[in-house]
Amino acid sequence: xxxRILGIGLLVVMIVLTVISFMDTEDExxxxxxxxxxxxxxxxxxxxxxxxxxxxxxxxxEVETLSGDTFRLSDLRGEKVILNFWASxxxxxxxxxxxxxxxxxxxxxxxxxxxVNLTGNDSGIDNxxxxxxxxxxxxxxxxDKNSEIQDQxxxxxxxxxxxxxxxxxxxxPPKLGPMSYDYMVEMMNKLS
Numbered sequence: 001x002x003x004r005i006l007g008i009g010l011l012v013v014m015i016v017l018t019v020i021s022f023m024d025t026e027d028e029x030x031x032x033x034x035x036x037x038x039x040x041x042x043x044x045x046x047x048x049x050x051x052x053x054x055x056x057x058x059x060x061x062e063v064e065t066l067s068g069d070t071f072r073l074s075d076l077r078g079e080k081v082i083l084n085f086w087a088s089x090x091x092x093x094x095x096x097x098x099x100x101x102x103x104x105x106x107x108x109x110x111x112x113x114x115x116v117n118l119t120g121n122d123s124g125i126d127n128x129x130x131x132x133x134x135x136x137x138x139x140x141x142x143x144d145k146n147s148e149i150q151d152q153x154x155x156x157x158x159x160x161x162x163x164x165x166x167x168x169x170x171x172x173p174p175k176l177g178p179m180s181y182d183y184m185v186e187m188m189n190k191l192s
Contacts, residue, residue, distance in 0.1 A: 051154040051162075051174050058083065058164045059152045066117070066129055066141040073114075074168070080111040080191040081164040082184060085144075085155045087122045088131040093159045096178035097137060103184040104139045111188045113139040118158065120147035165191045 052058060058081075062072040073081070084100065086093040097115070104113040115137070117128050125143065132141055144150055153162065161179060163172035171191050175183070 051160070052170050054170050054173055056170055057168050058162060058170055061142075061149045061152060063116075063142045063144060063149065066125070066132060066143060069140075071114070071140060071142040076112050076114075076164075077168050078166050080166060080188060081162075082111055082113050082187065083153075083162040083164055084113070084115045084179075085118055085150065085153065085158055085160045086115055087118045087158050088128050089123060090158045092178040096159055097135065099179060099181045099184070100139065101135075101137050103181050107185070107188060108139070111191070114142065115139055116142045116144050116149055118147065118150050118155070119143040119145045120150065163187045163191055167192075 058073060060072065060074040062070060065071045073083070082100075084096075086097070088094075100113055100115065119125060119128060122128055125145075128141070128143070142149075149155075153160070157176045159176075159178055161175040162170050163174075165171040172187055175187075179187075
């Protein structure tokens with residue numbers, strides 16, 4: 001009789017522990033899913049690849065813009081530059097671009113806003129043009145048709161933004177993910 005009571009008691013304890021363990025696992029899964037909703041994107045970066053480091057000269061490039069002009073980064077030497085990389089399919093980019101337009105309209109005379117479209121990884125120039133025209137973005141949009149600039153700058157996450165000073169050097173760490181208007185103002189004021 002004592003063995004039977006101990007056996008039943010042990011069985012009840014095991015069931016309770018199993019239920020508690022299952023509930024903890026369920027809570028962790030729920031919390032992980034909630035946290036994932038707040039993420040702005042991610043990237044897989046090869047070992048040793050961190051992009052252009054602060055203090056290094058920003059690599060020069062020359063490409064055609066969406067408007068058909070030739071854009072050369074070195075033409076902006078002596079001026080502050082916010083160099084952004086984006087794609088029209090990128091949701092965080094779509095969140096950021098209206099903020100960039102607002103910033104460009106307010107501070108375009110103090111800092112160059114350049115939004116390089118990763119055309120080699122986008123859905124075609126016509127779709128990029130349609131997207132930019134539809135939303136009325138007026139800052140320069142150079143086209144990286146062959147992903148050469150993307151490779152030069154080690155862009156593995158979009159949006160990615162570099163902050164280049166008048167000396168042509170990257171003066172602040174790159175921003176991975178969307179920027180707010182206030183963040184752009186802060187970065188502009190840190191550039192010299």
